Amino acid sequence: MLRMIKNFFINIWNVIRKPRTVAYTGEKMIIPEGSRGVLHLKLDLDSLEVICNGCGVCSMICPQDSIEVKKRVDDNGREVLDEFYLDLRKCIFCGNCVEFCERNAINLSYKYQLAEFSEKNLKLEKIELIKPSSKIRDFW
Amino acid sequence: MLVVIKKMFYILAILIVNLYICEYIGNKFLARMELRRGYRITRLRGAGFPLVRLFKYLSKDNKLNIWTFFIFLLSFLIWSAVPITSNLVLIEIDYSLLVAIIFYIGLIVMLLLNSSRTSYSALFSETSKKIFILLSFLIPGLFSMAGIVFINRTLSLREIVNSQNQYWNIIFQPLGFMTFFISILLQLKILGIGSGSYLSDDIKIGREGTGLGKTVEKIAVYMIVFFLIMILNLLYLGGWQNMHIIRGEIMIAVKFYLMFMILLLLDKATARIDSYKLLVRVNWKFLVPVSLVNFIVTLGFFISRNNNLI
Numbered sequence: 001m002l003r004m005i006k007n008f009f010i011n012i013w014n015v016i017r018k019p020r021t022v023a024y025t026g027e028k029m030i031i032p033e034g035s036r037g038v039l040h041l042k043l044d045l046d047s048l049e050v051i052c053n054g055c056g057v058c059s060m061i062c063p064q065d066s067i068e069v070k071k072r073v074d075d076n077g078r079e080v081l082d083e084f085y086l087d088l089r090k091c092i093f094c095g096n097c098v099e100f101c102e103r104n105a106i107n108l109s110y111k112y113q114l115a116e117f118s119e120k121n122l123k124l125e126k127i128e129l130i131k132p133s134s135k136i137r138d139f140w
Numbered sequence: 141m142l143v144v145i146k147k148m149f150y151i152l153a154i155l156i157v158n159l160y161i162c163e164y165i166g167n168k169f170l171a172r173m174e175l176r177r178g179y180r181i182t183r184l185r186g187a188g189f190p191l192v193r194l195f196k197y198l199s200k201d202n203k204l205n206i207w208t209f210f211i212f213l214l215s216f217l218i219w220s221a222v223p224i225t226s227n228l229v230l231i232e233i234d235y236s237l238l239v240a241i242i243f244y245i246g247l248i249v250m251l252l253l254n255s256s257r258t259s260y261s262a263l264f265s266e267t268s269k270k271i272f273i274l275l276s277f278l279i280p281g282l283f284s285m286a287g288i289v290f291i292n293r294t295l296s297l298r299e300i301v302n303s304q305n306q307y308w309n310i311i312f313q314p315l316g317f318m319t320f321f322i323s324i325l326l327q328l329k330i331l332g333i334g335s336g337s338y339l340s341d342d343i344k345i346g347r348e349g350t351g352l353g354k355t356v357e358k359i360a361v362y363m364i365v366f367f368l369i370m371i372l373n374l375l376y377l378g379g380w381q382n383m384h385i386i387r388g389e390i391m392i393a394v395k396f397y398l399m400f401m402i403l404l405l406l407d408k409a410t411a412r413i414d415s416y417k418l419l420v421r422v423n424w425k426f427l428v429p430v431s432l433v434n435f436i437v438t439l440g441f442f443i444s445r446n447n448n449l450i
Contacts, residue, residue, distance in 0.1 A: 007409035011173045020175040 036093040037112040039086060041129045042105050050130065051105035054081040058097035058106060066090035067097060084129060088114055088122040147230055151219055154228075159362055162400060163190040166333050169401065173408050194355065201351030207254040212356045214250055215363035218243040222370055223298050225380045225389050235295040237285065237371075244367060247360065248274055254357070270416065274330050277423055281323040281368075283431035284316035287438040288375045297371075301379035308378040313438070317376045319431040324368045325406050326419050326427075331361045333407070369399045 022029050042051050054071025070083040098106050116122055167189060171178035179186035204212075221239040223229035233239060252271040288309055292300045300309075310317045373379060377395050380388035 004406075004409050008405055011405050011408050014175055015169065015172045017175065019172065019177040021177045023177065 031110050031112075035110055035112065036095055037109045038088065038091075038114065038124070039097060039106050039129065040109040041081075041084060041126065042107060043130065050081050050126070051103055052081045052084065052101075053079050053103060053105075054084075055079075055102065057100050057102060061096045061100045063094060063096065064090040064092055081126070084126040086124045086129060088124060089119065144230065147228060150228060151224060151230060152216070154224060155216065155219065155363075155366070158366065158396075159359065160190050161397075162362060162366070163193070165397070165400070166404060169404050170408065173405070197355045198352060201353070204352050204356070205254070207250060208353045208356045211247065211250045211254060211360045214243065214247045215356075215360040218247060218363060218367055221297075222367065223301070223374070223379075224370070225392065226298070226301075229298065232298070233296070236297045237289070237295045237300070240297070240367070240371065241282070241285070244364070245275070245278070247364060251357075251360065270330060273416070273420055273423075274327060276420070277323050277326045277330070277427075279323075280319040280423065280427040280431035283428075283435040284313070284320040284323075285371075285375065287313050287316045287435050290438050290442040297374050297379075301374050301381065304378045305381055308376060308381075310376040313376065313434070315430060315434040316438075317372075319427050319434065320372055320376070322427055323423070324365075324372060325403060325410075326423060327368065328365060328403055328407055329410065329419060330416065331364060333361065333365060333404070365400075365403070366396075369396055369403070372399060 043049065044051050054069050056069045056071070059065075059067045059069045066087040066089075068083070068085040068087075069081070071079050072082040074080045093108065095108055098108055114122070164187065168178040168186070179189040218240065220230040221233065221236040221243065223236070229236075231239075248271060252268055288300060289295060291309065291312055292303045294300060294303075373392060373395050377399075378391075380392045382388045383391050
């Protein structure tokens, strides 16, 4: 009985409150902080190069095997990232890659509008993962 | 003759407009209770949604069962004896309350027959059980109505409303009002408007389906709820009595929609009842005894007043 009365007043309060849902494309909402989107390869701000050296820990730790990393040795004898593929069909946005990265070279962006017409477009390459636009916490 | 047709037209118009508004309010209100925005299929905040839904139903199937036709007929016929305002009543009789109740019971029996139309064994099905339960919810309501009849010494709804010009009957019969209101809520839970009903498990009354038959069943459910709210309004809340400068016609509409919204809120608040058998327990262990006590006290008061003991 008490629960029923409580529910009654909760319902009245809900009627007055602003609805949680928004009409998509017509209205915009800020994405909550800490949301997980597509992963983003960080850049070194001084040299504007990718911090990642292609060690492959993220690829090993990924539970879905969605990351594929290739490395090469540059002219100075350093190991650098050659190719980085992310398969969005498999990715579950768990964030393991971010946690296990020793160089802190990856973070998760807020970009999550990922619908595509073709399956091919869901396999992202290095250049697409570096794009600064994906890092900005945008609106939808 | 012309007057009767004119009245019929007015009553039908009021009922259809009311149906439209209540369908809209019901959907929007339930959505807002769940923090949703509600339907936005059409512009103007989804105002055309009931119409869209009606067309959706009609586009699927247009077969009409004979029982469904009777349900349709009775759901409008039920209003012939109930006065909506002081002048707007189709048949003026001295025992209109009795006629209204008989029509109401007839409508529920029609629902029973409709549910068991496929085979005779379905008469003893779970749905029939639920419809008998629905009839059992009427018992506390009947006791409460009897209390009002004893107080006002009349069976005419018009006279009952007119006798409330000074004080509403809710002041004399608060227990009766409470039991009647809760019995309406229980009936609403079995029939269901917005959320899923207990009756809809088998015959899908008040649930989204297809076809003209479903539309008619849904209209019947709405008519039952309107009828019960209207009777509550007339018996306890003063009906079309003016309140200070506010006209009676406006007052009755305000009270009607207020009751409808409170019922929707309570319906939603008790949405997590696992089994309808709890409703039966509430009815037999709480509502019927309380209404019986109320009835006996009123009867005692009535007898002592008649014998000039008070």
